[in-house]
Amino acid sequence: MENVTEIKLVKGEFTPDEAKEVLFSLVMSKIRFHQLEVFSNGERNIGDIDYSEKRITELENSKIVIDSKINEAISKMKRIRLNGTIEIEILE
16 A cells, blocks of 8 residues: 555564563553543533543553563563564544
8 A cells, every 4th residue: 555654663583571561662652641631621622532431441461462472571581572563654
């Protein structure tokens, strides 16, 4: 597709601590974004906050999964490979 651009946001091998920092930074940034949306839309009584509230819950659950995988790598004294691609699509 011509209107889709892919960007490798995260790529490489990391220690468990490095991987946790990278992943938690991304997840926490998205959580803060949705928290701001909930607050902003709630204060102005506009928009639907259900989507943002649902995403916050999903992202919080993602943190639990990430933490579990990080702890597994630590217990096995292993490194972690992260591959994260973002697709940017221009919509009609």
